[in-house]
Amino acid sequence: MADDQKKIVPIDYTHREYESIRKDLIDIAQRFYPDTFQDFSEASFGSLVLDAVAYVGDQLSFYLDYNVNETFLDTAYEYNNVLRHGRVLGYKYTGRPSTYGQVALFILVPASSTGIGPDTDYIPLLKRGSRFTSTAGQGYVLTENIDFANPKNPVVAAQIDSSTGAPTSYAIKTYGNVVSGYFGQEEIKVGSYERFRRLKLSAQNVSEIISVFDSSGNEYFEVGYLAQDMVFKEMSNKNYKNDNVPSIIKPYLVSRKFVVERDRFNTYLQFGSGDTAAGQVIADPQAVAMEIFGKSYVTDTTFDPTRLSKTESFGISPYSTTLTVVYRAVNPNDSNLGANALTSVASADMEFPDRTSLASSTVSTVVNSLEVNNEMPIVGNVTNPTSDEVKRRVYDTFPTQNRAVTQADYENVAYRMPAKFGSIKRCSVQRDPDSMKRNLNMYVISEDQFGKLTTTNSTIKNNLRTWLNHYRMINDTVDVLNPFVINIAIEFAARPTPDADRYMVLEKAISALKELYANPFYIGEQLNVTDIYAKLREVNGVLDVTKVKLVNKTGGNYAGTTFDINANMSPDGTYLIAPKNCVFELKFPAVDIKGMIK
DSSP states (O other): OOHHHHHHOOOOOOOOOOOHHHHHHHHHHHHHHHTTTOOOOSSSSSHHHHHHHHHHHHHHHHHHHHHHHHHHHHTOSSSSHHHHHHHHOOOOOOOOOEEEEEEEEEEEEBBTTTTTSSSSSGEEETTTTOEEEETTTOOOEEEEEEEEETTSSSEEEEEEOTTTOOOOEEEEEEEEEEEEEEEEEEEEEEOOOTTTTTOSSSSEEEEEEEEEEESSEEEEOOOTTTOOOOEEEEOOOTTHHHHOOOOEEEEEOSSSEEEEEEEESSSEEESSBBBOOOOOOOOOOHHOOOOTOSSOOOOOOOOOOTOOOOSSSSSBBBOOOEEEEEEEEOOSOOOOOTTEEEEEEEOOEEEOOOOOOOOOOHHHHHTOOOOEEEEOOOBBBBOOOOOOHHHHHHHHHHHHHTOSSSHHHHHHHHHHOOGGOOOOOOEEEOOOOOOOOSSSEEEEEEEESOEEEEEOHHHHHHHHHHHHHHHBTTEEEEEEEEOOOEEEEEEEEEOTTTOOOOHHHHHHHHHHHHHHTSSOOTHHHHOEEHHHHHHHSSSEEEEEEEEEEEEESSSSSSSSOOOOOHHHHHTTEEEEEEEETTEEOOOOOOEEEEEOOO
8 A cells, every 4th residue: 555655646846945845855754654753853863864855955956947047148147157158159258348538648848949949859759558647546558659740739838048038948739549457468387288278367357468479489369269360460561652651451371379258357368279380471362262273163162351271270279388468457446537637657658750869868858748637538338247238238249240230230339349449338329310311320328437427538439430330331321429318316205114114214215226226227218117116115114105206407417408207208107208319317326316204
């Protein structure tokens, strides 16, 4: 009879947590072993055994669920696992973003022998790579060569001889673009040969790899993927005197190459599996595409201009050497600056027309006279994207296939712009309703040093336009514009439970709304009033929510956008409609969220 009972008792496989597993074990013990185990009190040995088995079952169920969830992009929670799924689908994580901005540069140059105008021999070229620091210690790097001899630069008399009244020095002002971060160098010792070697940099928040050389002087080039054999390299133009072009770009086949992979904080260099060097030569696409050899005909084959060799080793893997990696890392905390905050020159690399014929003391005076100041704020995206934001970008990356056709394609390409070119916080692409052509309006906005929405500066916009040119349709035109920021405030009234402390309930309610709107809105995203009601009802001590009111804030530190809330509220009052070129912002939650508990 006992055997028959064992056969017909079903096992409930849906019980996977501690309490249900323990209850099932007690039922089995009581049913099948009534004479052996009779004491199931909390202090008994039988209870100890059942608790231990239920605990192990609960742990196994947890890790089983965890592993299954992390296997799929939709349910993955761990940040690095989301990045791994994105890498498989073509998404390349660019790391912590950089901020770009424009700075004003001033320099004192001695007057010429006639006293009219500055001495042109002492007007320098400020080379890119010069470094500046802010009052808070953030580092910034000059991204372009600045020629103070440009005739468009304003020149004024700075110092005058008191006896003769003739100018003794002139001040020259010009502008240059800077990027946040600092240069660093790391040496990595590499041992014996290893296929597909992967090296981790000790520095964190690395934005870009400047160069990689081994101890023998061989250079390793960064590529988009290891199967890519071609890079574009700058070469001297021998015909410079005739066409006035100092350098030209040539495609190069490279055998020493690497790809850059990142997780949330670290940067890795991934090499191929080759163990012998194949010389670097200038590629001839015609010879690669026309593989006719002895045939008298040509077959119709596809041609990938980035893959010009047939090697399957994916590049040379370094071994028995020391790699010198030069990189640029972004500031660890915040890279955004307010106006007039970048004022110190950390390192100035200047080049004079003929340094040997100049007085060294005067040259030092000119170099030391360099001053810098950012007349406009330097802003960008100061935070890494969240897991949900990365997922959304991965979803948009896969169907784009390195081209922009739809609205989602353009938005995804904008978010994928490398961090070294700057970054934006929010982006929205809309068809221009006033254009007869295929004109698109791309609205972008950035964050300031306090995490508040602010206008994207012109440098990032120019970089974005250049970046989009590689992906847009040939007959598409894209205008990069600023959206209108609508600052709002929330006022609410709620009833507490009879035994609740009203002041504690009010504090919890305000904290709940701050958490709800911790992340900024997307451009054109509506504000759901029902979300506010639902969030307040979840607060412990709130019995009912009687009123929620939205208020438009303008003037002072708020944006100057005036917005009619009543006219843009949905007919049923459940959500506030945002125009496609506008974005909502709860700028100062501490004062913009007001409540009443009565």
